[in-house]
Amino acid sequence: MLRKITLIDNDIPQLFARIYKGPEQYDGDCRAESILEERRPSLLTLTHNGERVLKLIKPRTWHEYFKLFWFHSRVSKEIKGNRTLASIGLRTPTIYEAGISIFPARDFRYIGYYCMENLSSAGYQEVYRYYKSLDDNSELRARITENLIHDLLEMRRHSIVFSDLHLNNVFADEQGKICWIDTGIIKFRSDSSARFRKKYDQSVIRLLDFYRSEKVMTDQEKQLVRQQCLFSDQSGQK
Numbered sequence: 478m479l480r481k482i483t484l485i486d487n488d489i490p491q492l493f494a495r496i497y498k499g500p501e502q503y504d505g506d507c508r509a510e511s512i513l514e515e516r517r518p519s520l521l522t523l524t525h526n527g528e529r530v531l532k533l534i535k536p537r538t539w540h541e542y543f544k545l546f547w548f549h550s551r552v553s554k555e556i557k558g559n560r561t562l563a564s565i566g567l568r569t570p571t572i573y574e575a576g577i578s579i580f581p582a583r584d585f586r587y588i589g590y591y592c593m594e595n596l597s598s599a600g601y602q603e604v605y606r607y608y609k610s611l612d613d614n615s616e617l618r619a620r621i622t623e624n625l626i627h628d629l630l631e632m633r634r635h636s637i638v639f640s641d642l643h644l645n646n647v648f649a650d651e652q653g654k655i656c657w658i659d660t661g662i663i664k665f666r667s668d669s670s671a672r673f674r675k676k677y678d679q680s681v682i683r684l685l686d687f688y689r690s691e692k693v694m695t696d697q698e699k700q701l702v703r704q705q706c707l708f709s710d711q712s713g714q715k
């Protein structure tokens with residue numbers, strides 16, 4: 478089915494082919510109401526009176542347009558990742574609908590979109606922000622770290638590597654419950670394959686090194702993640 482999405486700076490709606498629609502979801506107009514984040518890889522806007530977040534994915538290279546045809550685009554990958562993580566018991570935002578761009582369109586700014594639950598309205602915020610604002614020895618902080626490690630170990634048990642692992646892609650609520658966004662993942666056949674172990678460790682190490690110039694996690698928190706999550710013994714390192 479065709480889907481028209483009206484953007485903020487352009488009255489001409491962008492046309493997409495809807496590839497997923499949740500059961501009994503509202504079927505009216507979809508209008509971007511205000512910009513939440515404008516990023517190089519995507520534009521995030523609020524929609525449905527702020528209750529939902531619309532993620533419009535930008536092409537990074539020309540061949541991304543062609544990936545759309547065999548469902549290998551970043552749109553399909555993030556949706557599959559969202560479902561796979563939910564299927565192993567991890568929390569991800571509810572996705573209400575998704576679509577891919579129609580080729581060839583005149584104003585081809587986005588390769589696709591998906592519309593999901595607004596986590597901020599559901600009482601969540603980025604773990605990055607929690608770590609920046611909470612006291613080093615706050616109880617909530619400890620619970621978030623514990624739950625983060627739990628989720629990373631669940632991914633490890635199911636041979637999943639979370640591609641873009643950093644703390645702006647992890648949300649938590651006031652009880653410390655974790656929710657995962659931007660869910661590009663790689664699923665391996667077995668957690669004993671050397672390739673999986675290497676990739677998994679690389680993504681965890683990347684998380685620990687991500688915010689080099691600012692203090693986000695404490696050394697103690699990093700040590701906990703390192704000791705509990707990594708396959709290879711790197712516990713001596715900072």
Ligand SMILES: Nc1ncnc2c1ncn2[C@@H]1O[C@H](COP(=O)(O)OP(=O)(O)OP(=O)(O)O)[C@@H](O)[C@H]1O
Pocket residue numbers: 513514516517518519520521530532570593594595596597603641645646658659
């Ligand atoms: N469902 C949501 N609810 C609330 N805020 C959200 C939601 N999805 C995304 N955001 C906000 O928008 C930001 C960017 O989203 P996202 O990580 O999906 O985009 P991206 O373009 O893939 O970003 P990057 O590649 O830089 O990580 C998030 O860090 C978060 O602050």
Ligand SMILES: [Mg+2]
Pocket residue numbers: 641645646659
């Ligand atoms: Mg992100």
